[in-house]
Amino acid sequence: MRRAIRDNGLSLFFLALFVLALAGQSVAGFFRNNSELVDHGMPTIGFGEFVTSSDFLVDVAENWQSEFLQFFLFIAATVWLVQRGSPESKKPGDEGPGDDEDQRTGAHARGDSPRWARVGGWRTVVYGNSLLIVMGAVFLLSWLAQSLGGLVVMNEENAMHGAAAITWSDYVVSPDFWDRTLQNWQSEFLAVGTMVAFSIYLRQRGSAESKPVGVPHHVSALESD
Amino acid sequence: MPGEEETAGMRWMFWSWMTIIVAGLAAMILVPLSGR
Numbered sequence: 552m553r554r555a556i557r558d559n560g561l562s563l564f565f566l567a568l569f570v571l572a573l574a575g576q577s578v579a580g581f582f583r584n585n586s587e588l589v590d591h592g593m594p595t596i597g598f599g600e601f602v603t604s605s606d607f608l609v610d611v612a613e614n615w616q617s618e619f620l621q622f623f624l625f626i627a628a629t630v631w632l633v634q635r636g637s638p639e640s641k642k643p644g645d646e647g648p649g650d651d652e653d654q655r656t657g658a659h660a661r662g663d664s665p666r667w668a669r670v671g672g673w674r675t676v677v678y679g680n681s682l683l684i685v686m687g688a689v690f691l692l693s694w695l696a697q698s699l700g701g702l703v704v705m706n707e708e709n710a711m712h713g714a715a716a717i718t719w720s721d722y723v724v725s726p727d728f729w730d731r732t733l734q735n736w737q738s739e740f741l742a743v744g745t746m747v748a749f750s751i752y753l754r755q756r757g758s759a760e761s762k763p764v765g766v767p768h769h770v771s772a773l774e775s776d
Numbered sequence: 777m778p779g780e781e782e783t784a785g786m787r788w789m790f791w792s793w794m795t796i797i798v799a800g801l802a803a804m805i806l807v808p809l810s811g812r
Contacts, residue, residue, distance in 0.1 A: 555781065555785045558785050558786075559785045559788070559789050562792075562793070569796075603803075603807055604807070604812050605807060605812060608804045608807050608808065611800070611804060615804075692801045692805065693800075693804065695805065696801060696804035696805045696808070697804075699805060699808035700808040703808045703812070
């Protein structure tokens with residue numbers, strides 16, 4: 552049991568943080584929402600009703616979509632682009648998807664390689680891009696969720712102010728949708744760019760996200776050098 | 777090669793996160809579609 556917890560500590564740590572942060576968000580959002588309802592002279596709602604409302608879920612969705620977009624772009628961009636000196640990057644000259652030999656696919660697979668890496672054909676192509684496919688799908692679905700939730704919230708506000716309801720196609724070109732979207736995107740792109748550039752010169756002893764402390768600045772990734 | 781205990785842990789982690797993602801996406805899409 553103790554061994555299983557240690558072996559999976561990184562996933563478990565972030566799982567606990569995720570649950571705590573989401574719980575905190577739901578409680579803070581519940582009080583904010585009810586105070587807004589009171590300000591508008593409307594009856595307050597219960598906690599269960601709040602966490603199953605678009606008011607809560609649109610805020611969750613807009614953050615999810617930007618995080619998954621960040622990883623989608625990071626995974627895709629690091630296939631084709633490099634940053635000399637960054638541990639997040641392959642070394643200059645290694646750009647591209649690689650061949651069967653360095654990816655250990657098809658004839659170059661090992662006995663213990665995943666089955667879809669060994670079989671070749673469409674399954675190896677799909678499996679070889681499965682991380683990007685799943686991250687991209689989660690991004691698109693959570694962005695869709697944001698647009699659906701944002702539309703419900705906007706139409707609730709419109710009704711409160713006596714304005715007419717709008718449709719989904721109106722909403723996805725509205726300033727509200729793009730404000731929610733781009734305020735999250737800018738911070739993701741800033742953080743990724745900063746991580747790539749800062750990790751050229753800065754170190755964290757012992758972290759898998761850093762080069763070892765004594766590795767020279769110009770070395771991109773130890774494994775590929 | 778890792779033993780059965782090690783692979784079970786990895787499988788648990790993968791499917792726990794996948795379940796959270798799928799359940800979250802389903803809730804975030806179905807709730808607004810129901811008009812709530």
